[in-house]
Amino acid sequence: MAKERLDKIIASTGKWSRREAKELARHGLVAVNGAVIRSVEEKFDPESVGITVRGEALCYRRYTWIMLNKPAGYLSARSDGQGETVLDLLPRELGKQELFPVGRLDKDTEGLLLLTNEGSLAHALLSPKRHVDKVYYARTAGRLTEEDRQAFADGLSLGDGLRCLPAGLEILSSGEESEAHVILREGKFHQVKRMLASRGKPVVYLERVQMGNLPLDRGLSRGSFRFLTEEEIAGLRALV
Ligand code: URA
Numbered sequence: 001m002a003k004e005r006l007d008k009i010i011a012s013t014g015k016w017s018r019r020e021a022k023e024l025a026r027h028g029l030v031a032v033n034g035a036v037i038r039s040v041e042e043k044f045d046p047e048s049v050g051i052t053v054r055g056e057a058l059c060y061r062r063y064t065w066i067m068l069n070k071p072a073g074y075l076s077a078r079s080d081g082q083g084e085t086v087l088d089l090l091p092r093e094l095g096k097q098e099l100f101p102v103g104r105l106d107k108d109t110e111g112l113l114l115l116t117n118e119g120s121l122a123h124a125l126l127s128p129k130r131h132v133d134k135v136y137y138a139r140t141a142g143r144l145t146e147e148d149r150q151a152f153a154d155g156l157s158l159g160d161g162l163r164c165l166p167a168g169l170e171i172l173s174s175g176e177e178s179e180a181h182v183i184l185r186e187g188k189f190h191q192v193k194r195m196l197a198s199r200g201k202p203v204v205y206l207e208r209v210q211m212g213n214l215p216l217d218r219g220l221s222r223g224s225f226r227f228l229t230e231e232e233i234a235g236l237r238a239l240v
Contacts, residue, residue, distance in 0.1 A: 001047045001062070006030065007040035009060060010053060014227060017093035029054050063118035064097050065228040065236075066090070069220040070113040070208075076104040086113060089223055102126065102211075103134075103187050111137075111207035112216040114228075124240035125212065128165060128186040132239050135210035136182045136192050142201040144171045144178040151199060152182070158198050162188060167195065177204065212239045 010021035010030070018040070024030050025040045031052045032044055044051070051058040068086060070076070075085045078100050086101055102114040102122045116122050125132050152169035168183030178201065182192050193203045209216050213235050220226060228236075 001045050003043035003045050005040060006032070006037060006042050006044060006051075009044065009046045009051065010040070010058065011093055012046075012061065012064065012097070013058060014064065014066075014091075014094055016053070024053055063116060063121075064094070064099060065118070065233050066094075066099065066115040066225050067214070067217060067220065067228055067232075068113045068115060068225040069216060069222050070105055070110055071222040072108045072110055075107055076101040076113060083107075086115065090115070090225060105208060106190060106193070106206070109206045109208065110222065111209055112211055112214070113208070114211065114214075115225075121237060121240065125236060126187060127240075130240045131185050132212040133168075133183050133185055133210070134187065134208060136184070137207045137209050138180050138182050138192055138196060138203050139205040140178050140180070140196050140201040141176075141204055142178065143176070144169070144174050144180055144199075144201055148199045148201065152195065156195050156198060158194055160194075162194070164188075164191070164195060181209070212236060 006025065007018040007021040010016055011018045016024065022040045025038050028036050028038060030037055032049050046060040051060065068089060070086055073084070074089065075083055077085050078087060079085060087099065098117045099115045102116060103126050105111070105113055124130055149169045149171060152167045155166045156164045158164065165186050168181070170181040172179040172181065184191060192206055196203050214232060217226065
């Protein structure tokens with residue numbers, strides 16, 4: 001792999017900014033292959049050297065993968081002149097990593113949103129051909145029925161001509177307001193809302209709770225994020 005500046009490598013972990021990396025190195029707290037390096041301008045191949053910060057091995061990652069518990073009110077976009085985007089929920093030092101959301105959630109949809117800078121895996125996870133299920137918790141106005149479940153399973157045709165792939169509808173409760181898990185392997189614009197509206201059961205609340213084998217980490221409060229573990233990233237790779 002190409003050589004990169006030491007401060008860039010250290011900042012890629014998301015734990016320190018480049019400025020903090022510079023300070024750590026100035027204080028003699030950064031070592032490469034056991035030798036203290038005080039200038040963060042030096043370049044190394046991060047995949048073939050051992051870097052320590054304060055004596056702890058740095059876990060270098062070529063790509064960054066983040067799980068965000070998206071709150072309502074934020075756009076799933078890289079930047080927007082008008083409103084706040086999900087990237088505004090991340091610390092500034094991650095801003096240089098060119099992260100983008102893996103698929104979109106509507107402004108008022110909450111829950112699991114992955115962000116990454118690994119384009120190929122992100123696109124594969126979103127491709128309907130790869131059969132990676134996205135699971136949504138939906139609350140609807142109106143009573144969900146067995147006929148609704150069957151219509152989802154058969155593949156809905158929406159009024160605007162969209163023909164949906166067969167989808168799962170697991171009814172959790174049914175009454176004047178109902179709750180369900182909707183399981184999709186595609187992601188058309190407003191798809192869950194459009195599918196449920198076509199059955200006369202408009203969505204009043206929507207949250208994504210799972211992507212493939214990765215459930216929303218309930219330890220994350222709304223608006224907070226964490227890095228995916230190596231095992232979780234390997235699990236996503238195994239899906240595609
Ligand atoms: N389907 C929707 O209707 N909205 C979302 O945000 C995601 C899926």
